[in-house]
Amino acid sequence: MDPTHPADRGNTLVLTCEHATNRVPSRYAALFAGADDVLASHRGWDPGALEAAQALGAELRRPVLAFPFTRLLVEANRERHSAHLWSAYTIDLPDEDKERILSRWWLPHRAEAGAMMRQAIAHRRRAVHVAVHSFTGVLDGKVRNADIGLLYDPSRSGERTFCDRWRQLLAIHAPDLRVRRNYPYRGVADGLPTSLRKQLRDEDYVGIELELNQATLADPERQGRMFAALAGTLREMLG
Ligand SMILES: [Zn+2]
Numbered sequence: 001m002d003p004t005h006p007a008d009r010g011n012t013l014v015l016t017c018e019h020a021t022n023r024v025p026s027r028y029a030a031l032f033a034g035a036d037d038v039l040a041s042h043r044g045w046d047p048g049a050l051e052a053a054q055a056l057g058a059e060l061r062r063p064v065l066a067f068p069f070t071r072l073l074v075e076a077n078r079e080r081h082s083a084h085l086w087s088a089y090t091i092d093l094p095d096e097d098k099e100r101i102l103s104r105w106w107l108p109h110r111a112e113a114g115a116m117m118r119q120a121i122a123h124r125r126r127a128v129h130v131a132v133h134s135f136t137g138v139l140d141g142k143v144r145n146a147d148i149g150l151l152y153d154p155s156r157s158g159e160r161t162f163c164d165r166w167r168q169l170l171a172i173h174a175p176d177l178r179v180r181r182n183y184p185y186r187g188v189a190d191g192l193p194t195s196l197r198k199q200l201r202d203e204d205y206v207g208i209e210l211e212l213n214q215a216t217l218a219d220p221e222r223q224g225r226m227f228a229a230l231a232g233t234l235r236e237m238l239g
Helices: 026-032 036-040 049-060 095-122 157-173 192-197 220-238
Strands: 011-017 064-066 126-135 148-151 179-181 205-213
Touching: 011 049, 011 095, 011 220, 049 064, 049 126, 049 205, 049 220, 064 095, 095 126, 095 192, 126 192, 126 220, 148 157, 157 179, 157 205, 157 220, 192 205
Parallel strands: 011 064, 011 126, 126 205, 148 179
Antiparallel strands: 148 205
């Protein structure tokens, strides 16, 4: 066995959830007065995503790194200089509040994710990052025709191979689940894996955004089957 050869290395799963909750820190609650409906909607968080991440974590015995507040406070899945880092509720905050939010919550989440990858790599393992998200089943009147989206960078062979195989296994284990690649978004768009790809090599890091349809998550029976299929196939993938 040559431990430097990717094929001989084990995989370490790192689960993150950037849009886990719609909570607001009490200090900033006044900014969101009257915004309960927006906070409750998919604009405020990814309903069901944390539950999915925790179900995978429980099955595969891995922790879940979850961002503790709503994406409308600050967007944990965007780069620091993104035009979408701040929402309409926080864009006009004074710079000192923005710096505080970044240094207290945004930066630690991103830094901790990177540290977990580097720790795995330091142990001569390949870091397999699954960032769990959910998407609304209908957007602007259009029904989205997938239960699961696997988002990755097609130019990274490790990610391409991993997602091709994962999709094949899901088709065997749960043929009724509709799995699409780089849908409903592209894996190379701004996001935590895109940021980590700039720091970590193809052979060391596989960054996947797992997008789950909220309509499927809302149906207890289909949700249960989806969680079981994802955990079973991911276990097989990780070896
Ligand atoms: Zn999300």
